[in-house]
Amino acid sequence: MHAAVLRYFDHVARHGSIRKAADALSVASSAVNRQILRLEDEMGVTLFERGRSGVRPTAAGELLLRHVRETQNEYQRTRAEIASLGGTVSGDVRIISLESMLVRFLPQVVDEMSARHPKVTFTVLAVHPSEIGEALRSGDNDFGVLFVDARHRGVDVIAEFPTSVGALMRPDHPLAGRKSLTLTECVGHPVVMLQDRWLLDAIMAMEFAGSGARLSPRVVSNSIEFMRQVIRSGLGIGFFTPIGFIDEIRRGELVHVPLVEPGLAQSRIGILVPRYRRLSPPARLMINHISERLGAFADFLAAPPRRPKRRGRT
Amino acid sequence: MHAAVLRYFDHVARHGSIRKAADALSVASSAVNRQILRLEDEMGVTLFERGRSGVRPTAAGELLLRHVRETQNEYQRTRAEIASLGGTVSGDVRIISLESMLVRFLPQVVDEMSARHPKVTFTVLAVHPSEIGEALRSGDNDFGVLFVDARHRGVDVIAEFPTSVGALMRPDHPLAGRKSLTLTECVGHPVVMLQDRWLLDAIMAMEFAGSGARLSPRVVSNSIEFMRQVIRSGLGIGFFTPIGFIDEIRRGELVHVPLVEPGLAQSRIGILVPRYRRLSPPARLMINHISERLGAFADFLAAPPRRPKRRGRT
DNA sequence: CGGTGTGCTGCTATTTCGGCATCACCCCGC
DNA sequence: GCGGGGTGATGCCGAAATAGCAGCACACCG
CATH class of the missing domain: 1.10.10.10 (Winged helix-like DNA-binding domain superfamily/Winged helix DNA-binding domain)
Known part of the structure; x- marks a missing residue:
């Protein structure tokens, strides 16, 4: 046209x-x-x-x-809206995300959405924290699944969920029995660290640096998959949100102990949309679905992982 | 393109x-x-x-x-913005307005703007009060110069000025010496009335009806020009904002006595823009200019002609 | 000095678009 | 019933816009 x-x-x-x-x-x-x-x-x-x-x-x-x-963006959105009039939802959903969400969470959600709405396509990109603002404002993306950061402007948080950033370790680790941990309590135990400014948000990097805790990194990498194997080998503690490791935690292969560092306790993952952006029907559906799944995870984490009993949803 | x-x-x-x-x-x-x-x-x-x-x-x-x-609207706005890069402001400014503003005020403002920016064109339309909402939301118009009405939604008031709706009469009228009037004080004096729902806003019609004042309309018309002549002939009192009669008031041919009816005292004329609409450079200039001129009128009306004072505004 | 990159430009073929006349349909009034 | 005027849809043909090809001029780099 x-x-x-x-x-x-x-x-x-x-x-x-x-x-x-x-x-x-x-x-x-x-x-x-x-x-x-x-x-x-x-x-x-x-x-x-x-x-x-x-x-x-x-x-x-x-x-x-x-x-x-x-x-062009509005045209695509309009086409998706017209197509949704006929009952079938279609169009492309463009998401920017934390890398940790790309490992387990978003693939599963995309799979479920894709099965339910076969004509919807997905573009999911991991973005460098410094590019988040531009990626959201450019209009090229529908929304982001990111750490909530008050510094973002022109962005609305339409759903957010607390994330318990914590220490990830094997069940036989000395600290595995604790209900909570501070960073200073981790001193002396070997840890595995993420590469700077990537995977974990800049907020957390600041918190780690400012806490004064001296952690001895035994392994540094920028691959979450690599980290997963390293932690399962017992080489050290990793600090992550549990979302990327939900399967291992459910199976009891790894234990996630929340950190109670004052700044970190408030970490939240949210769905961020550019302000004034009109969302296409598939984008709205996807946001609803992600919200639901994130809520389910929050419920699961609120209940003790000892008993892997199912909370609510399927 | x-x-x-x-x-x-x-x-x-x-x-x-x-x-x-x-x-x-x-x-x-x-x-x-x-x-x-x-x-x-x-x-x-x-x-x-x-x-x-x-x-x-x-x-x-x-x-x-x-x-x-x-x-199409965004294209026109973008073209105007590009043209303004070269120093010359151009484009079409689309305004919807009260009829009373079309009589003296807006023609003068358009004339001044047109002299200063020759490549700007103007589309000024009087709209029926029932169509104001649609006219603003449709995106066809840049802004409106209208009575401020809280019932309008999705509309931002970016500037507003108190208007003293009052009784308009010849200087030799018995009530011409008063500082203020109530509607009941006008009972017994012949008045000239506007046709329903037009020229004066629905708010004012309600106020007039609800005040219980029984005014005897000697002349009814929907033409402001006709009213002007009738009032100057001394046939009765008219109720208007003074803006459309500013020249006659300045020359002393007519006198404007503010009404102190509780509801009417709060009447305000504002510049209303559709929310989220990006304004073109000429539209912004025009808004600034109208604000300035409206402020000058407000000052003129606040202080008797002998002592014009300035309120800060650029 | 040639090699490679850039944007630009005649020329030609192809595709698209617009104008005209016409068809088929519907409604209304005579 | 039967034209008359209204609607949108179509076939045909010329005109206009567009794309492809080859080549030009220029600038950089080794």
């Missing part, structure tokens, strides 16, 4: 090059070039600065770019 | 007929028809119900229509 020049313009801006954009679009570069020139003529201003190694949007180009991308 | 089918689709919905829309667009009806058919094929749903006497949007059509119109 929308003119091809919208896609061309968007791609050129993304690739920073007319030829690369044309390549990605599978059209001749001359076609893309002429559309851009015609567009500039229509607008009466230059939209790209021509450099020796490509093009870069001018101020006017940025403005028009915002309009073009918003139009 | 945008595909022609957007305009076609919008016009067809507005006119309720493909042929009429094609006529308004100055294209053959077959062209418009084919574009609509192609659009429906692309969407996979019927967008119009074909009736005996034209077409009517289906639910899916309404959804797409909203997207199309929003896209």
